[in-house]
Amino acid sequence: MKIMVTVKQVPDTSGKVAVNPDGTLDRASMQTIINPDDLNAVEAALALKDELGCKVVAFTMGPPPAEGMLRELMAMGVDEGVLITAREFGGSDTYATSQIIAAAIDTYGVESDDIILAGRQAIDGDTAQVGPEMAEILGLPHVAYVKKIREVTESEVVCEREIETGVEVIRVKLPAVLTVLKDINVPRLPSYRMKMEGKEKETPVWGIADLGLQENQVGMEGSVTTVMKTFTPDPRGNCRMIEGS
Ligand code: FAD
Numbered sequence: 001m002k003i004m005v006t007v008k009q010v011p012d013t014s015g016k017v018a019v020n021p022d023g024t025l026d027r028a029s030m031q032t033i034i035n036p037d038d039l040n041a042v043e044a045a046l047a048l049k050d051e052l053g054c055k056v057v058a059f060t061m062g063p064p065p066a067e068g069m070l071r072e073l074m075a076m077g078v079d080e081g082v083l084i085t086a087r088e089f090g091g092s093d094t095y096a097t098s099q100i101i102a103a104a105i106d107t108y109g110v111e112s113d114d115i116i117l118a119g120r121q122a123i124d125g126d127t128a129q130v131g132p133e134m135a136e137i138l139g140l141p142h143v144a145y146v147k148k149i150r151e152v153t154e155s156e157v158v159c160e161r162e163i164e165t166g167v168e169v170i171r172v173k174l175p176a177v178l179t180v181l182k183d184i185n186v187p188r189l190p191s192y193r194m195k196m197e198g199k200e201k202e203t204p205v206w207g208i209a210d211l212g213l214q215e216n217q218v219g220m221e222g223s224v225t226t227v228m229k230t231f232t233p234d235p236r237g238n239c240r241m242i243e244g245s
Pocket of ligand 1: 006007008009035037038041059060061062090091092093094095097098101117118119120121122123124125126127128129130131223225226227
């Protein structure tokens, strides 16, 4: 059994958010952080590693500096990090992104008892689509909004997922994709010893040819959606402030 976890490096939106004239995020001028939900996915993977002794592999698609983030994850206990990067991947929408990450997971190899974990949502794109889309592309069952992993066996996982009206308990056959909520755990801090060990580890870097994808499956060409415009809506009506007790 191994746990594959997808982790996105995102702009730190807690500080000043810089926006380009066309409405897109000015990513270059902003600090980057590990997507918060993905830290919970990593922690869930490491907790399973502590319990079952399985290997944990992190995958990130992003520009070459994202390798630094993979090293941070190794300092938390992740065994291996795979960087998926290529000029052709720029401009990918969620479908193309899912296609690329799914291809990387498939290339790495999915075995019958593997679990793939993703965060529920990235704080920049905010769609929560990539986890379920990856699962569909890989032809695997998936459970979204997981708040607790109750039990894992060689053939299935039992988890709790949050829904609007309560909690569903789901038994799902492995291999499967789970997307996790922030409530699932508190991520551990990196350790200095593992940080030093992580420096020695090789980080595979995969581009389009390694994944067996064609140019028309990635980037703008492989995208099925186009953002036509982003804008802040005009305020509707005036607000009347009422003072007093
Ligand atoms: P979500 O679906 O909210 O993420 C859910 C989970 O999926 C995450 O928690 C994480 O575990 C996993 N995940 C998501 N993305 C990654 C990743 N890259 N690596 C590892 N795990 C991941 N963005 C750009 O930066 N540059 C562009 O040029 C660009 N062009 C775009 C063009 C279009 C038409 C559209 C629609 C979007 C574009 N985007 C671009 C945004 C980009 O598509 C999304 O950021 C990306 O697909 C992930 O979607 P999301 O952020 O909503 O992730």
